Amino acid sequence: MAPYSADPARTRGREFAQATSGARGPRSAFQRDRDRILHAISFRRLAGKAQVFVAPDGDHFRVRLTHSLEVSQIGRVLARSLSLDEDLAEALCLAHDIGHPPFGHSGEEALNASLAMRGGYDHNEHCLRTVMRLDSPYCDIPGLNLSWEVLEGLAKHNGPVVSPGWALAELNAGFPLDLTRWPSLEAQLAALADDIAYDNHDIDDGIRSGFLAFDDLLTLDFVADQWRAVEKSFPNAGREAQLRELVRSQIGMMVNDVIETTRANLAGIGSVEQVRGAGCALAAFSPAMATQERDLKAFLYQRLYHHPDQMRTAEMARMVVVRLFAAFDQEPTLMSESWHRRLPDGEPERARHIADFIAGMTDRYALGHYRRIFGETPEGLSNV
Secondary structure (H helix, E strand, O other), X not given: OOOOOOOHHHOOOEOOOOOOOOOOOOOOHHHHHHHHHHOOHHHHHHHHOEOOOOOOOOOOOOEHHHHHHHHHHHHHHHHHHOOOOHHHHHHHHHHOOOOOOOOHHHHHHHHHHHOHHHOOOOHHHHHHHXXXXXXXXXXXXXXXXXXXXXXXXXXXXXXXXXXXXXXHHHXXXXXXXXXXXXXXXXXXXXXXXXXXXXXXXXHHHHHHHOOOXXXXXXXXXXXXXXXXXXXHHOOOOOHHHHHHHHHHHHHHHHHHHHHHHHHHHOOOOOOHHHHHOOOOOOOOOXXXXXXXXXXXXXXXXXXXHOOHHHHHHHHHHHHHHHHHHXXXXXXXXXOOHHHHHOOOOOOOHHHHHHHHHHHOOOHHHHHHHHHHHHOOOOOOOOOO
């Protein structure tokens, strides 16, 4: 392992002490974390949560679970190539989207609005709230009790946190995560793996759905260059196979760029503490690739995420979550019995408990509750 790699033998530990006698196999602390995430109910629910499209009918569209698996594959390659801890990188990649509510960012916006006077809602912070408090498979402690390094990486998915929201502030007060410094290289690479995965796989889903026109995609010069190389290498292949080759080529180009750039940035770095104290991200795209990645992201926002049909679906999804929150607030017995029974009396805890219940729902589970309460399902909410 590289000297700047996170070392599971030197972990800062877990929030709650747990006996390791009788453990299932010889695993490092980070391997245990990965396995705890894989076995978690909150991880399994990602199979029913929207990635780009809400409650898609097609079997081939990505959801949060398949996206997280794809991110973990990219994250492991990056970590292995730089002699870092693959298990820590994989654990972070697998868990990074656990805090997403139903209907993706639309659901998040609705919960944030519903909690506007009670501190708001943020999916990154709710990820920590879920793995540290809500998803509790153990008899004697709350949460998954993940190692400090995994929690740090999840908290700083987008870099250091100067002004944490209420959820992260409460958790950090009980188990300080050194929020204002940069996280490990494994965490930095997990964030880049997330960008690489959804930048490219959303192209595939966007074209498959008909929301993206292939000719429009080729207005991006660096994508057009890759496409010409694919056509030259595989002139007799079908269009769908060529498209999948394009996506692989784009991912490979970005992965290699991150490896080369990060390796250069690590000159003179000899420890994890130097990584955390560097004052900037050391895992990064090159300036040229960073520009291309921003251009691709801007294209996807304009042509896919903000497509008129997508915006109409997003508005309906927000309406579903807002009305569910109002219904549970007015009549808490509409929630599942276990959640209703534990509902706090005072605010803001009461409203946050209701938001926790909604945030754990899959798209279809939320729609099922909506149908039972209001006697109808918003027509056309699934947009593919």
